[in-house]
Amino acid sequence: MVDFTVPVYEKLASWNQNARREYISACLCFPYDNMHPRSAVIQHLQAAVSRLQKKQPVIASEIHLYRQSGMLYLAYNPPNCFETDSSVVTVEERPVDSLGDDFPRAYQELRDLQWPPGFFMDKHQLLGLGDFSIFPRARAFRLQVTFLEDGFLLWVHLHHSVGDAACLSAILVSIAAETCGDNDSLSPPMTPLQPAKLTASIAPDISWHDLATSCPELGLFPENTPFDSVATPLPRLDPPPPAAQPYTSAIFVIKVDALKNIGEMIRLVSCVDKPPSIFVVLSALTWNYITRARKRRHHTSAMRLQA
Known part of the structure; x- marks a missing residue:
């Protein structure tokens, strides 16, 4: 049964x-x-x-x-x-x-x-x-x-x-x-x-x-594998609670009218009939903010090293 x-x-x-x-x-x-x-x-x-x-x-x-x-x-x-x-x-x-x-x-x-x-x-x-x-x-x-x-x-x-x-x-x-x-x-x-x-x-x-090729920042590999030399060995995938993981949060407040204007700009540049969805526009903006933040952080680190 x-x-x-x-x-x-x-x-x-x-x-x-x-x-x-x-x-x-x-x-x-x-x-x-x-x-x-x-x-x-x-x-x-x-x-x-x-x-x-x-x-x-x-x-x-x-x-x-x-x-x-x-x-x-x-x-x-x-x-x-x-x-x-x-x-x-x-x-x-x-x-x-x-x-x-x-x-x-x-x-x-x-x-x-x-x-x-x-x-x-x-x-x-x-x-x-x-x-x-x-x-x-x-x-x-x-x-x-x-x-x-x-x-x-x-x-x-x-x-x-x-x-x-x-x-x-x-x-x-x-x-x-x-x-x-x-x-x-x-x-x-x-x-x-x-x-x-x-x-x-x-x-x-x-x-x-593929994971190492596509996402080298992860660096999660078990011991005794062909790729354990490229990252710190991790025998078990049991990460600490989210509160113990250091990361930076960001809050973006974007008005709907601004999203529509950016979507229309993307439509004109892409030469398509319809503008992209709001999710696509948000993804592009988020990626832009992250890239600028990383460049700014890299520039700040370089300035500190020169000093």
């Missing part, structure tokens, strides 16, 4: 193993007239995400950490199996009090402040989402809603081990399509072994040689 309640475990590919073990998140702000009960809003979102998880089964999976090897495994239910609590994406209501005393309680107040980025940065870490040092498993995808006086916030969390920012943007488009009843905007399904199929920049079946 087959037990359809037992999930299938698949070890994630090398690229996914090396990704930051934390969530990448987006927060969408909506006005809300309070004419309909909050339960109706949650039911509408729940129906949309329930339809989406049948088309994108990977969002209903869990990520498990095998402590002995430090490897991550994707746990998901096989097709046509019985649904369990761990195999269903549930819309969670996130109280506004959990966001801190300084967080605005009204949508209009948040809008008047022009959406301060500090209110949305790293708020998901308050719930301990994706911290394997506390609990050796995490949901691949979480959807939360916070109600304000005249609006609500929709928090979307995708674990970095199963997808990148392009995957998160595709899920946002798919959720929007499901809530509006439009199935034409849905993205191709992500598979457990190839969650980053939506982007050509990530190869789930990448080899160590």
Whole structure:
């Protein structure tokens, strides 16, 4: 007799193993007239995400950490199996009090402040989402809603081990399509072994040689391999918690009108009929800022050496 309640475990590919073990998140702000009960809003979102998880089964999976090897495994239910609590994406209501005393309680107040980025940065870490040092498993995808006086916030969390920012943007488009009843905007399904199929920049079946050639900055190689001489040996892929990893954060506040103008400039230079999507424009701007920051940092380091 087959037990359809037992999930299938698949070890994630090398690229996914090396990704930051934390969530990448987006927060969408909506006005809300309070004419309909909050339960109706949650039911509408729940129906949309329930339809989406049948088309994108990977969002209903869990990520498990095998402590002995430090490897991550994707746990998901096989097709046509019985649904369990761990195999269903549930819309969670996130109280506004959990966001801190300084967080605005009204949508209009948040809008008047022009959406301060500090209110949305790293708020998901308050719930301990994706911290394997506390609990050796995490949901691949979480959807939360916070109600304000005249609006609500929709928090979307995708674990970095199963997808990148392009995957998160595709899920946002798919959720929007499901809530509006439009199935034409849905993205191709992500598979457990190839969650980053939506982007050509990530190869789930990448080899160590390809990884070293494409991304030399990673430098993650086990001992006794042909490439252990080019980087510090790392016998197990078990990185420290995100808080212990030194990195620099940046907040970009860009108005929609500016994005449209830049997109129109890109269209004219590229000699195409349609302007690129906002995600393409944001990617170009981010890359520009990162490049300028790295050049500035390199120039500063050179000046210090000369001094």
